[in-house]
Amino acid sequence: MLKIAAYHSPTTLAEAATLLAEEGRTVIAGGTDLLVNPRYMVGVREVVDIRRLELNFIVEEQGWLRIGAGATMRTVAQHARVQGLANGILARSAAVCGSPNIRNMATLAGNVASALPSADTPPALLALNAQVILVGIQGERLIPLDSFFVGPARSVREREIIRELRIPLASSDGLRGGFYKIGRTAEDISMVNAAATLKIKDGRIMAARLVLGAVAPIPLRVVQAEEALMGQPATEETFQRVSEIVRDEVRPISDQRASAAYRRSMSGIAATRALRQAAGLAPHGEEWRHA
Amino acid sequence: MPELDIALKVNGRAVKWRVEPGETLLEALHAHYLRGTKLICGTGDCCGCGAILDGNSINACCMLAAQADGRELLTIEGLTEDGKLHPIQEAFAEEGAAQCGFCTPGFIMRAYAFLREHPRPTEAEVRAALAGNICRCTGYVKPVAAVLRAAEMMRVDREEVSHE
Numbered sequence: 001m002l003k004i005a006a007y008h009s010p011t012t013l014a015e016a017a018t019l020l021a022e023e024g025r026t027v028i029a030g031g032t033d034l035l036v037n038p039r040y041m042v043g044v045r046e047v048v049d050i051r052r053l054e055l056n057f058i059v060e061e062q063g064w065l066r067i068g069a070g071a072t073m074r075t076v077a078q079h080a081r082v083q084g085l086a087n088g089i090l091a092r093s094a095a096v097c098g099s100p101n102i103r104n105m106a107t108l109a110g111n112v113a114s115a116l117p118s119a120d121t122p123p124a125l126l127a128l129n130a131q132v133i134l135v136g137i138q139g140e141r142l143i144p145l146d147s148f149f150v151g152p153a154r155s156v157r158e159r160e161i162i163r164e165l166r167i168p169l170a171s172s173d174g175l176r177g178g179f180y181k182i183g184r185t186a187e188d189i190s191m192v193n194a195a196a197t198l199k200i201k202d203g204r205i206m207a208a209r210l211v212l213g214a215v216a217p218i219p220l221r222v223v224q225a226e227e228a229l230m231g232q233p234a235t236e237e238t239f240q241r242v243s244e245i246v247r248d249e250v251r252p253i254s255d256q257r258a259s260a261a262y263r264r265s266m267s268g269i270a271a272t273r274a275l276r277q278a279a280g281l282a283p284h285g286e287e288w289r290h291a
Numbered sequence: 292m293p294e295l296d297i298a299l300k301v302n303g304r305a306v307k308w309r310v311e312p313g314e315t316l317l318e319a320l321h322a323h324y325l326r327g328t329k330l331i332c333g334t335g336d337c338c339g340c341g342a343i344l345d346g347n348s349i350n351a352c353c354m355l356a357a358q359a360d361g362r363e364l365l366t367i368e369g370l371t372e373d374g375k376l377h378p379i380q381e382a383f384a385e386e387g388a389a390q391c392g393f394c395t396p397g398f399i400m401r402a403y404a405f406l407r408e409h410p411r412p413t414e415a416e417v418r419a420a421l422a423g424n425i426c427r428c429t430g431y432v433k434p435v436a437a438v439l440r441a442a443e444m445m446r447v448d449r450e451e452v453s454h455e
Contacts, residue, residue: 001311001313001314001315001318002313002314002315002355003313004311004312004313004355005293005312005313006293006312007295007312007355007357009357009360028355028358030354031353031354031355031358032335032350032353032354035315035353035354035355036333036334036335036352036353037334046312047312047355049355049357049358051358074347098335098423099336099338099422099423099424100338100348100401100404100405100420100422100423101335101338101341101348101349101350101401101423102335102350102353102423104344104347104348104349105349105350105353105354185422187422187423
């Protein structure tokens, strides 16, 4: 039995924001992090359930793909539009997050809200240049995911609800993606994961985003590697060179899942494999292996 | 602590339960004498507390009972019909797909949700579907065989129905 004094189930966003404005209250959606990880219950006395706010949408609207806070990992993983975006990297990262039962409960927005550096979907969302819409008592604000994460389990989110995540579709046109997870099994938390998106014109890289998970206090955009990719030919040689930069830039820790040295070494491998997928160079069999 | 009243359907029966705000769905099941759904890890990692909520397989340990208000739940107790075992239960018994048996309800409920969507699964699909269910006796070969066998039994059942 968890020490929760009250359960609120508002039906409007305004009501939810008002409830959340009070200290000692937190948001619950899927509950799969909140209820099992004591770090999220520190100082929490009451929970505000957002499942009745009708936020389980995934819609394409005015150049954005909008994913509501209620959309489960499974819904995201199986959604045709998400599967079609940059080789489906977001759908694929959602499909390897936890077990089938967890994916039926956990939400994509919850994975972002938990702000764990080892989370599976934030690297893909960052590679897709996603934005977060936060709603609080003061109104709503739009934050690029790039500046959302602050540290392990810490983000810029104050007493706010993530209403939705947004992916710009105009800049995603012709965008190619790659995602690679290294874990003991696909169900386990990542030891290292990587997501990449590339725009390639006449064999040269015109735009690049490369994000590594579980190798720093936050999901890490490796900006130096992105710069090194610009204007270069989309070849194995380029990717090998960039993987060296990745290995230098990551700041991993040792824990029960992997040592810092192993993570550093694997960060280069994961980055190379994600980039190969994005460039269409992944050898047969490497595209979908996540163990 | 203020209690809440929730109304839901459990194994086909409409029930009204009084629960506490911090009570998990699994704790509420146990409090109402539905103890086939097991508490094993309690952290959502083993799927031992698997049940079906509105058609989807979930872990009852990591959601609040209050969140089940207005919804429809199926547990291992609800699989038998008129005292007759469900084909998945029968297949698990016939294949000997249990050692200590504690994780078995979770496997069976996960298989139930999976087979409804994949009536003709391959072995690889069954393995992927059961990947989150952990058995500490380390017996995975027989549960996989049982699910494949159950799929066949359920296909035969359906064909018989359609010929009647």
